Amino acid sequence: MALLVELDNVVLPLPNPALYAEGDDKHAARILILYGSLRTPSYSRFAACEAERVLRHLGAEVRIFDPTDLPPPDTATDAHPKVAELRELAIWSEGMVWSSPERHGAMTGIMKSQIDWLPLSSGGVRPTQGKTLAVMQVCGGSQSFNTVNQMRLLGRWMRMITIPNQSSIPMAWGEFDGKGQMRPSRYQLRIVDVMEELMKFTVLTRGHQQHLTDRYSERVEAAAKRDRLKPSDD
Numbered sequence: 001m002a003l004l005v006e007l008d009n010v011v012l013p014l015p016n017p018a019l020y021a022e023g024d025d026k027h028a029a030r031i032l033i034l035y036g037s038l039r040t041p042s043y044s045r046f047a048a049c050e051a052e053r054v055l056r057h058l059g060a061e062v063r064i065f066d067p068t069d070l071p072p073p074d075t076a077t078d079a080h081p082k083v084a085e086l087r088e089l090a091i092w093s094e095g096m097v098w099s100s101p102e103r104h105g106a107m108t109g110i111m112k113s114q115i116d117w118l119p120l121s122s123g124g125v126r127p128t129q130g131k132t133l134a135v136m137q138v139c140g141g142s143q144s145f146n147t148v149n150q151m152r153l154l155g156r157w158m159r160m161i162t163i164p165n166q167s168s169i170p171m172a173w174g175e176f177d178g179k180g181q182m183r184p185s186r187y188q189l190r191i192v193d194v195m196e197e198l199m200k201f202t203v204l205t206r207g208h209q210q211h212l213t214d215r216y217s218e219r220v221e222a223a224a225k226r227d228r229l230k231p232s233d234d
Contacts, residue, residue, distance in 0.1 A: 027061075028059055028060055028061040029059070029060045029061070029094055029095065029199055029202045029203055029206070030060070030061050030063075030092055030093050030094045030095070031055050031060045031061070031062045031063075031093060031094070031095045031096065031097065031198070031202070032062075032063055032064075032065065032089050032090060032092070032093035032095075032096045032097075033048045033051060033052055033062065033063070033064045033065070033096070033097040033098075033099065034048075034064075034065050034067070034096065034097070034098050034099070034111065034114050034115075035047070035048040035064070035067070035098075035099045035100070035111075036067075036098075036099065036100030036101055036107060036108040036110045036111025036112075036114075037100070037101050037108060037110060038067065038068060038110060041176075041180065043101065043138040043169075043172035043173065043175075043176065044099045044100055044101045044108075044111075044136075044137075044138050045099075045180075046138075046172075046176045046180040046181075046182070047099045047136055047138055047167070047169060047172070047182070047191070048064055048097065048099040048136075049064070049180060049181075050181070050182045050188070050191055051097050051099065051134075051136065051191055051194075051195055052064060054191060054192050054195040054196075055097075055195050055198075055199065058195060058196060058199045059199075060199060060202075063089055063092075063093075065085070065086055065089055065114070067082075067110050067113070067114055069082050070082040070083070070086065070110075070113060070114065070117070071083070072109075072113055073113055073116040073117060078122075083117050086114060086117055086118070087117070087118065087119075087122070087127060090118050090127035090128060091125060091127050093131060094131055094132070094202050094206045095131055095132035095133065095134075095198055095201070095202040095206075096128075096131060096132070096133050096134070096160070097133075097134045097135075097136065097195075097198065098111065098115075098133065098134070098135050098136070098151050098155075099135075099136040099137070099138070100136075100137055100138075100147050100151065101137065101138050101139075101140070101147070101172075102137050102138070102139050102140075102144055102146055102147040105144075105146045106146060106147060106150055107137075107147045107150050107151060111151075115154055115158070118158065120158065120159065126159070126213070128158040128159060128160050129158070129159040129160070129209070129213045130159065130160075130161065130205070130208075130209030130210075130212050130213040131160055131161065131202075131209070132160065132161045132162075132163060132198055132201045132202045132205060133155040133158075133160040133161065133162045133163065133198075134162075134163050134165070134166070134167075134194050134195065134197070134198040135147075135148045135151040135152060135155065135162065135166050135167075136148065136166065136167040136168070136169075136191070136194065137151075137167070137168050137169070138168075138169045138172035139168065139169065139170045139171065139172060140171070140172065140173065141170065141171060142170050142171075143168050143169075143170035144168065144170075145166075145168055147168075148166045148167075148168055152166075159213060161201060161205060161212075163194070163197050163198055163201050164197070165190075165193055165194045165197045166194060167187070167190050167191050167194050169187045170187075175187055175188075
């Protein structure tokens with residue numbers, strides 16, 4: 001039976017602890033959170049912090065990347081401190097949460113810049129491939145799903161396992177108190193649902209990334225490359 005833990009006004013079920021003991025992956029699930037606004041107040045950051053709070057209750061190790069001073073893509077080298085920090089966190093993580101405002105019907109440039117700095121492959125390491133992803137958006141007005149749909153497309157492009165559930169918070173300015181904490185509502189419950197599902201997918205798939213992302217076409221290319229490099233008998 002699932003354990004229960006109080007999350008302020010929410011009684012939150014925890015995943016079965018036995019899941020954490022399967023295979024060789026017995027550590028806490030490692031989750032990286034990205035948010036897409038530098039405004040004060042930033043409701044996408046507030047939503048990210050709410051997600052962090054839930055994930056920690058669920059037993060995850062969580063880190064939130066601060067995009068302040070991250071340069072636009074193609075304006076700095078990979079050695080830039082913020083770029084290096086972002087990429088190291090991506091490699092460290094087993095799953096991610098992307099939280100962005102909707103601006104002009106799309107994600108913000110700040111959100112897209114963070115994703116653009118993450119390569120599909122770098123030095124034999126694939127920072128995103130086979131890792132889990134949850135997407136969330138905040139709206140200034142009525143509820144929309146443009147941004148989460150965009151981020152889903154990007155998650156697929158980055159070869160991530162994007163979970164089915166998602167969060168879209170309308171009129172976000174009214175959903176958080178003066179301290180930036182989310183008020184009790186069905187939108188808060190949805191974030192709990194999304195983070196719980198992210199944890200389940202992360203725990204069930206980690207340790208199997210190599211198998212899940214193994215591609216026949218890439219094996220063919222690797223074999224052809226080995227044949228080209230093989231010494232000739234002549």
